[in-house]
Amino acid sequence: MVPKMILRNYPILFIVPAVILYTVFSVVPSFVGLAAAFTDWSTFYLLKPTYVGLQNFKDLFESTGFLAAIRHTLLYTVLHTVFVIALGYGLAIILNNQVKFKNAYRVIIFSPVVINPLVISLVFSALYNPTYGPINAFLRKIGLGSLAQNWLTEPKIALYSVIIMGVWVGLGSTVVIFLAGLQSVSADFYESATIDGAGGLKKFRYITLPLTMHALTINTLLVLISGLNVFGEVYGLTNGGPNGATEVFGTFIFANFSQGLYGYAAAAGLVFTVVVSISSFTLLGLFRKMEVEY
Amino acid sequence: MANKRKLSVSLGLILALSTTLAACGGNNNNNAAGSASPSGSAPASSAAASGSAAPAKDPVELTFMGPTSWMAGSGVQDMLKAYEAATGNKIKQEVVPDDQYLNVMKTKMSTNDAPDLLFHNKGFNYIPANFLEPITGPILDRIDPTVAAVTTIDGKFYQAPVAPHSFYGVIYNTEVFDKAGIKVPLKTYQEFIAAADKLLAMGVTPLGLAGKSTWTANQPYLVGGAYVFAKNPELAKQISTNKIKPADSPEYLEMIKRYVSLKKYIAKDYLSSDQPIIQKGLLDGTIAMEFYPDVTYGDFEKEDAAKAEKLGYMPFTLGDDYIAATFPPTDEAAMSIPVNAKHKAEANDFINFATQKDNFILLNTKDGTPGSGISPYKDFTVGLNHFQQSMADMIAANDIPAAPFLLGYLDPNFQLGDFNKHVNDMMAGKAPAQALDDWYKDYAKVNKAAKTEGF
Known part of the structure; x- marks a missing residue:
């Protein structure tokens, strides 16, 4: 005879193992990281961290490297988000129509999603090679040699080169979500609008955009967060160089952690978490207001 | 005869190195040269x-x-x-x-x-x-x-x-130097600048820098800047123990300004240059000099043995009256x-x-x-390889001592932080004092973590 209390609460038993694992491997480390941010925990005295209050945060904001990493991360995030969303939305609309070979286009656009960013970085390193890379070779071939650049080693353009790769990588999943959103809009709305004499632009403005706002919301949030989280693309392509011109949050934290400054790196991680959270919740609130019920 | 001379020069070099190490050994001087690379490969x-x-x-x-x-x-x-x-x-x-x-x-x-x-x-x-x-x-x-x-x-x-x-110094193309009428060694900063101006006027790039590797820009600094600490070892001690910041030392700052002044002799696209490009330029004579460790001779020899023989290796200084054949006393494997x-x-x-x-x-x-x-x-x-022999001959003939490079004078427990960053920042145009202060913040952070004396 199984006790009544167990029978009543048996669903809880199913989730207990998952909760334990999640707690041990995610919640506890997060709290350890939070606590570490207020200590001088480092590889020099690994087992003797001492409480240092807000010193790590003070050091962080006095560090030109950290401030540069914030600037670069924000620039990367804004441009990456704008281009991925705009291009992704545009491509999804095109692919949602009756276009020849649209399945082939979908595969091509989605393919970067299944490739590791580090592998893609190697490919782009070859593309960007100033001497032998196809981009500069093409520019020279068509008589635009003056536009050939040191794409990854010129501090003024290196970050933009990384962003271009990031946009290409990010398009795939964005287009898929937009396509799902577009396909959920009933054709009846468009038929009615056509009967009422609405043109393509008006249909987009008053039907497509409002009714796919949920897709736009989720996509923008995901792209924004992935932009703030950028690491693999930068690490693989420039590792923060040249001369710190592409240093972002991720590479900054990684570099300090690699130096053995765990407390300092944890403080940077905490600031990073706060920035991502504030950005995400602000944007989520904004988009929620723009969504429509139907 | 030639072999005997080489042997005696080599022995002299060993003696000179030993003597110098003895001078710094009591302080347990050591350093870190930035990138870890198997020395003496x-x-x-x-x-x-x-x-x-x-x-x-x-x-x-x-x-x-x-x-x-x-x-x-x-x-x-x-x-x-x-x-x-x-x-x-x-x-x-x-x-x-x-x-x-x-x-x-x-x-x-x-x-x-x-x-x-x-x-x-x-x-x-x-x-x-x-x-x-x-x-x-x-x-x-x-x-x-x-x-x-x-x-x-x-x-x-x-x-x-x-x-x-191994020694850290300057690889130079002897034929280009002969053509320009430049006599080596260049014993002062002023002599070096005069030579570089001559080379520039000849249409040759005076200095090659493989800027794709982030450590290469530190070579003239570590080698040429050693005079500051060699003449004032107390300054090295004060910097290592946080009694003075590098930017607050007039002689250190002057040395840095001299280092930055070399930039005009380096090709503008140095950041996209890697060592094979510079190596080829040196062998062909389109580049006259490069700051690079002497153990790399094998790479030059592999590329073109005959032309590699025409390269020499010499010491360098940013000082007015001090020059030494510098080496990293602690960096080897x-x-x-x-x-x-x-x-x-x-x-x-x-x-x-x-x-x-x-x-x-x-x-x-x-x-x-x-x-x-x-x-x-x-x-x-x-x-000894050709570069090392070239250096040995030169310092023996000119009575030049062997001595640690710049970082070799700092306290053994001193943590450098990201040394290469401030070097590259200056090459990218950051004001020397600002770059030094940024480096100070970085190494102070690491030394605090390491609980180094004075931090």
Whole structure:
């Protein structure tokens, strides 16, 4: 005879193992990281961290490297988000129509999603090679040699080169979500609008955009967060160089952690978490207001 | 006759190096040169491994930990096999990516998961003495005492060098120099600038810089800037112990300004240049000089042996009245034993084995070519390559001393932080004082974490 209390609460038993694992491997480390941010925990005295209050945060904001990493991360995030969303939305609309070979286009656009960013970085390193890379070779071939650049080693353009790769990588999943959103809009709305004499632009403005706002919301949030989280693309392509011109949050934290400054790196991680959270919740609130019920 | 002269010059060089090391040895001076690279990458699988190690009665398995790029070397692998064959002991290799090596190593030692042997750049800046077990045995009688002093504290010797010393200086194209009528050595900053102006007027790029590697820009700074500390060792001590910031020292700042002034002699696209490009320019004479370690001669020789012979190697200074043939006193490859190693006695025997002549040469053999430079051990010498011989001849003929480069004067416990960053910042246009202050903030942070005296 199984006790009544167990029978009543048996669903809880199913989730207990998952909760334990999640707690041990995610919640506890997060709290350890939070606590570490207020200590001088480092590889020099690994087992003797001492409480240092807000010193790590003070050091962080006095560090030109950290401030540069914030600037670069924000620039990367804004441009990456704008281009991925705009291009992704545009491509999804095109692919949602009756276009020849649209399945082939979908595969091509989605393919970067299944490739590791580090592998893609190697490919782009070859593309960007100033001497032998196809981009500069093409520019020279068509008589635009003056536009050939040191794409990854010129501090003024290196970050933009990384962003271009990031946009290409990010398009795939964005287009898929937009396509799902577009396909959920009933054709009846468009038929009615056509009967009422609405043109393509008006249909987009008053039907497509409002009714796919949920897709736009989720996509923008995901792209924004992935932009703030950028690491693999930068690490693989420039590792923060040249001369710190592409240093972002991720590479900054990684570099300090690699130096053995765990407390300092944890403080940077905490600031990073706060920035991502504030950005995400602000944007989520904004988009929620723009969504429509139907 | 020529051979005798070379031999005497080599011996003189060793003596000069020893004397200089003796001068700094009492202070345990050492440094970190930035990028970890296997120094004295050397030669030859043909060298037979010999050694006194007798087969072990009860064979043990020693764990040997090293960075990926070093452990992949054929010389290292051959030497490890030679040890196994000679002793019956087994070597279990723990290979860690280069950029994670020091971190992983310290973590393993701190968590009582230490290997038996460590393979690393020499210097307490890399591994503090309190992590290590003193090394004993015949090695103490064989090692040059002035070399030993650099990693000795309270009479206990902690890190055994396993690669020859090399010089850091300037590679130059002798034909281009002759054409320009430039006489070497260039003993002062003013002489160097006058020569660079002449080269520039000839349409030759005076200085090549392989800027794709972030450490290359630090070479003229480390080599040429050594005069500041050589003339005022107290300043090095004050900077190392946080009594003065580099930007607050007028002589340090002046040195830095002189360093930055070299920028006009470097090709503008240096950031996209890698070493093969600069190497080709030097061999062809389109580039006149490059600041690069002397152990790289083999790469030039491989590219074009005849043209490589036309290159010379010379010392450099940013000072007005001081020049030295500079070397990094601590940066070469070394081996040590963690304080919590499980097989300390066997690890100690291993180090004694690895530092014997044939094993040392085997260890430093790369692609069949033996390593070159100054041997840290009294009972054998290592050959000098063309660059090293060129430097040896020049300093012997001009009575130039051998001395540590800039970082060699800093306190052994001083943590450099990200030294290359402020160097590259200045090359990118940041004002010297600002770049130095940014470096200060960075190294103060690391030294605080390391609890270095004064921070």
